[in-house]
Amino acid sequence: xxxxxxxxxxxxxxxxxxxxxxxxxxxxxxxxxxxxxxxxxxxxxxxxxxxxxxxxxxxxxxxxxxxxxxxxxxxxxxxxxxxxxxxxxxxxxxxxxxxxxxxxxxxxxxxxxxxxxxxxxxxxxxxxxxxxxxxx
Numbered sequence: 001x002x003x004x005x006x007x008x009x010x011x012x013x014x015x016x017x018x019x020x021x022x023x024x025x026x027x028x029x030x031x032x033x034x035x036x037x038x039x040x041x042x043x044x045x046x047x048x049x050x051x052x053x054x055x056x057x058x059x060x061x062x063x064x065x066x067x068x069x070x071x072x073x074x075x076x077x078x079x080x081x082x083x084x085x086x087x088x089x090x091x092x093x094x095x096x097x098x099x100x101x102x103x104x105x106x107x108x109x110x111x112x113x114x115x116x117x118x119x120x121x122x123x124x125x126x127x128x129x130x131x132x133x134x135x136x
Contacts, residue, residue: 003037007044007053010036015060028061030054 013019014028014036021036030044044050044057 003039004049004053006037006039007033008056010034010038011053011057011060015064028057028064030057033057 010019010021010033011028014022014026014033017024019026019036021038022032026032026036031041034043035041044053046054
């Protein structure tokens with residue numbers, strides 16, 4: 001019964017919302033399980049050997065339908081919160097790197113001026129007087 005095993009594998013992928021042959025978020029029913037398994041629509045019918053598979057498909061469909069929008073939204077919110085947290089950490093790292101490079105430019109400009117070389121002006125930048133105060 002290799003075909004039934006293919007159907008069960010397809011059903012599991014649909015339950016986990018990680019289908020290969022149909023779009024994500026596709027409803028679970030006999031036709032979508034068949035298409036996910038790479039078979040034709042309507043290939044799962046009430047015939048000997050498919051009774052348990054049909055029952056499992058119906059149970060999975062009911063379980064998905066019973067999930068409340070609040071549960072689904074909660075998972076989406078948790079995922080977005082994790083993404084926001086990662087972006088905030090990356091933002092802090094980039095800010096630190098920027099401040100480090102800004103300070104390095106400041107120090108190089110001071111070194112160049114010590115040797116009486118004209119320091120080029122490259123437009124306006126934020127004041128780094130805060131750094132000067134911390135350094136003294």
